[in-house]
Amino acid sequence: VDPRRRRATIEQVAKLAGVSTTTVSNVLNDRTDAMRPSTRQRVLEAAEMLGYHPSQVARSLANRQSATVGLVIAEIATPLFFNAVSVIERVAREGNYNVLLCHASTPDEESRALDLLQEKEVEGVVFLSTSDYRDDEALVRLADGIPVVTVNRSGSGGGFDRVTWDNVHGMSAAVRHLHALGHRRIGFLRGPAERQGSDERWQGYQLGLADCGLEYTPELVAMADYTAGPEDWRHGAEALLAVPLRPTAILASDDSVAAVVMKTLQERGLRVPDDMAVVGVDDQPFAPLLNPSLTTVKLPILEAGQKAIELLTDRLREGRTAPERVVLTMELIVRDSCGAMRAAAALDSADPALPV
């Protein structure tokens, strides 16, 4: 059919080496415990001569192991997710698994992706999602057959491993930090309502205020949907600036939003952090490059990806049974945009000019 010259088969290798296919198979799979070294040698040479590469597909069919895991990922084009993809691929490779990449944003795409991975007979799946509220039906069904690990998948239960991070505490820590720096009116730009992560951060914001004995003021909360564009974010910032008793600090819904907030402030002649502290969320690669460098609540996406693939490969090898739930902490990365560095420097030089 296909006129392309065929690859060498195990049979040809066997013939050339003057042994049986079994022996070749044994050599190739390191079942060489009780085997004459000379035989092994001959086989290896024969394989080398023919440029033989075993067919993984034939092998998979025979031993029912595809040596492949699926990676389905929403928003594949988001820079942050890359780190996760990167470690997942690496850890998988180290465990001798290949990674089949699948994008899926909508529920429809999700279930199609899962069908597809099932047909490919992947041995397990890592699911990198946005935190949209979404039902896990397809996932639960899949997890009934093969190990599944989700990252950043809202919801709970379902009988599979989940890795998430603690948005609530991440956000409240940021609030407490700003409070400790003297801020009493802390604005919050909240993300899209359809994401559980957004809601949790909002809760974290409120929790943080409560922790500090500050009152929750609706005027200090505006919308800045990080899935929208810069114009939207600018509006959010301006809304916060327009309140009569303007905040002295702004918690942005992510780093990109924070960048636009800083820009908006600076264009209006406000200095960051002197006139207004700004804190982001994500710790994108550009956060330290902004001027001033951005204080931010780090999304542990890399760690989450790593944990996820480790959970998966562990389960593949050892077959745990109880589904595991991992909640990572979000770390506050203090840089210059919140004024803490300056405050510290001031303290050092006994200068009392702390932000009030």
Add this chain to the structure above:
Amino acid sequence: VDPRRRRATIEQVAKLAGVSTTTVSNVLNDRTDAMRPSTRQRVLEAAEMLGYHPSQVARSLANRQSATVGLVIAEIATPLFFNAVSVIERVAREGNYNVLLCHASTPDEESRALDLLQEKEVEGVVFLSTSDYRDDEALVRLADGIPVVTVNRSGSGGGFDRVTWDNVHGMSAAVRHLHALGHRRIGFLRGPAERQGSDERWQGYQLGLADCGLEYTPELVAMADYTAGPEDWRHGAEALLAVPLRPTAILASDDSVAAVVMKTLQERGLRVPDDMAVVGVDDQPFAPLLNPSLTTVKLPILEAGQKAIELLTDRLREGRTAPERVVLTMELIVRDSCGAMRAAAALDSADPALPV
């Protein structure tokens, strides 16, 4: 062996539907031209009942088509490459191909990745590289068997399709733009020497100067290795500031470097673009978010990825023979950091305050 309950097979479906496996196979593959609709219907129902999913691995073995392409990518964690990965996955999926992801930075990893993909019997490979000078030996060997397309792979020949972009003209266009804005002393931060892309940009810089009748001044060129860290970039910027007749514009080796350059300038009280114009390369997502928003030479990585996967799937379907070479143009994205916007506004209001 594996105690897991087995998936339904085509045979079970056939039995349940009261037909032969051939018929089931025909239904599933839409070879339904001359077939009693009732038969088709029965088969479909039987499959549905059993929750049948055909095994791609068995199918692959039988028809010698894995329906999979390999994507090997260097610097998987670089935000820019995301866009490429994203379109590649999408286009592949639309063409009913799956994507097997493989990281490979070193030549060693490269050849290991190629072996692996060969064993997986991928039908083609897209190769997303850095522009390091590197020999194509392994690639040429692979391309002898299956279609290969490289993106950003320096070198030429090899009998496979290559997609690149024109660094020289991208850079010279930036120089000409700055010249048109009145700049006569244009500094250049060059990237790592081991990358062909860096060299080409340097050539482009020189070409641009020549185009404008400007003389090449070694003092106006400093190093800022974009694979290094912010400290390195800051040094680069400072080197340029230290020259007696300081430049009025700086071409940075990429957007991250440009961000640090702007930051360095601003920290020294220099205004961008008034006191110094800055231009980057890449057009990273954060470029428009910087203050001022960054004028930059856009890397057409998304377009390159798209072109690459299209070339690949075309070749897979139709089997062209002559290797194709695609060179994309780099577009200058004019924003605020070069002063052009301001100049335009000034012109509009008949204000003669153009940068000199």
Add this chain to the structure above:
DNA sequence: TTGTAAGCGTTATCAG
């Protein structure tokens, strides 16, 4: 220590 042969789940080639 090595060989024989029966699968693995499809597709594809022919007959009917």
Add this chain to the structure above:
DNA sequence: CTGATAACGCTTACAA
């Protein structure tokens, strides 16, 4: 229009 049946390339009891 549909059904046997032989590949596909490898693994793996089981035999020798």
